[in-house]
Amino acid sequence: MSTAFLETPTTTGSSEHPLNPLSAEEIRAARRIVDENGLLSDSVRFVFVALEEPHKSVVQAYAPGDPIDRQARVLLLDRATGQGSDLVVSVTQQKVVSLEHVDAAVDGHVPILDQEFEDIEAFLLDCPEWLAAMDKRGLTHADVRAVPLSAGVFGHEDEVGKRIVRVLAFYQYDAADLPWAHPIDGVVAYVDLTERRVTKVIDEIELPLPAERGQWDAEPHAVPPRTDLKPIEIIQPEGASFTVDGNQISWADWKFRFGFDVREGLTLHQLSIAGRPVVYRASIAEMVVPYADPSPVRYWQNYFDQGEYLFGRYTNSLELGCDCLGEITYFDVTIADEDGNPKVMKNAICLHEEDYGVLWKHTDMFNGMAEVRRSRRLVISFFLTIGNYDYGFYWYLYLDGTIQLEAKATGIVFASAYRGPDGFSTEMAPGLGAPFHQHLFSARLDMEVDGQCNVVEEVDAVAVPMGPENPWGNAFRPQRTRLTRESEAMRTADNLKARVWHITNPEKTNRLGQHVGYALHPEGQPALLAHPTSSIAQRAAFATKHLWVTKYDPAERYPAGRFVNQNPGNAGLPAYVAQDRDIDGQDIVVWHTFGLTHFPRPEDWPVMPVDYAGFKLKPVSFFDRNPALNVPAAPKSHCCES
Structure with a gap:
């Protein structure tokens, strides 16, 4: 096992980048600027300090050496009055850019x-x-x-x-x-x-x-x-296959950057494969636990562990208990404490590779082919403990172009007296x-499938009616429904129809003339079960649908709104989609609700075995053929002979 201890932003020979997380020095500078502007007192505390990410057009146009206006978003609370403030501070220009009282x-x-x-x-x-x-x-x-x-x-x-x-x-x-x-x-x-x-x-x-x-x-x-x-021992005698350059990771054909803040936790940026963009930004942007x-x-x-509690600040230090096997790289994360000073969370993020069984295999009766290739995946993850529950969030990248997010729920169930x-x-x-309760998560996926012109289609498996076209009754085909406006793109999953959502680029095709795309595969578990008129259904409206699609707006970051704590409701996605913008061939954001409906079992006590929830993004016509044909066969020494 190897470890790397890196304070963000990390610069292992790389230049600065607009998406580097705030450094300890930048956090100190932000605090100083807030103080110099007369915004601190004995009763004022820092609730949140994180990078204010530049508009994606600035990031995509960036070249090494370009000047960067480094900004921090800061939330303050005056404990004496209960007044909250929302600021943007330019560390570069040494000034407060904006100030809003909540x-x-x-x-x-x-x-x-x-x-x-x-x-x-x-x-x-x-x-x-x-x-x-x-x-x-x-x-x-x-x-x-x-x-x-x-x-x-x-x-x-x-x-x-x-x-x-x-x-x-x-x-x-x-x-x-x-x-x-x-x-x-x-x-x-x-x-x-x-x-x-x-x-x-x-x-x-x-x-x-x-x-x-x-x-x-x-x-x-x-x-x-x-x-x-x-x-069981996992060894990589020649070391890991990935490389780390600052906060940029390269592995196989994949390349991406990672970030971290105390509200969203781990974030992925500029995710591409074989030099082609897939997702500009991916995060778990909110979660709610309705009882x-x-x-x-x-x-x-009804707890919003991100918007109300900022769950990333409870990230586990993996110094205290490593949950991964193999050749591991750890990253430290620098956040701000409630006095506005930098605080390092050691070994907060884990990066490693995993074997994942058979990738593809065939034994042929005609030409004697007998080939098998093993799959592996790159894993970047973090774990946190918030009160009684522990959650792990694992992003997986596969050799066949698949992207997967897996949320792991464990810890101790929140107990009551048993009433019968x-x-x-x-x-x-x-x-x-x-x-009884649910754990419902919202993934924010700022899609960029081979460019920023993307469309979303809902694809259902449907049976063809008996008739001249289907005399024997065996035919079925995909039924495609194009979602062209935000009002049309509030959708629920349907496993009985094998429903998926294709995010495609109508301006790009593969060698067969098919529009390149990725398919969002939902698990199709229940959305929010509370009554539509209930308080929680208003406040966690994002959880009432499995899919929302919005036109990109950098201000629309959170599915339940900027301020969730005691917000009366209808903030976030309901307000975003009320604009009913065109999403057909636009720069779009896909929001996906997934999660667990938990009827606890005695087997979940006294410590709950991990339960899993998540989703996959799988390439559909993005490639001309199987992209994993170049995976080498495993050495014969890895096979046992009887």
């Missing part, structure tokens, strides 16, 4: 700070109603662990414009105990983060505290490690429930 009543709030979460338990200990609820349950106050969660918007007039979180609690018997196993159900506290106090306690019902311990290695779960699994428990203390549980078989949870341990 109207919380209309737009919602900037994301929640860690510092705000850290104060919650002190507020609870100052609240007589909360302490009475704990006393009634016979619980020691000091052993109660508060879990503050985003509040959502539910028409409570006394919350309009106020910065609110709602707090559930768990009990921890001792330092080794896992609190998630002991939910203190039936009670919730509402906290005003600006006023720094509990405003309301709802004590609905007293439910028994589940007592069984939840650590994976504690009774009754503890079992001896098995001894019948022999080691199905309608009880008075839990109906509001007619409720909205699964019993995981005696008296312990796990509410």
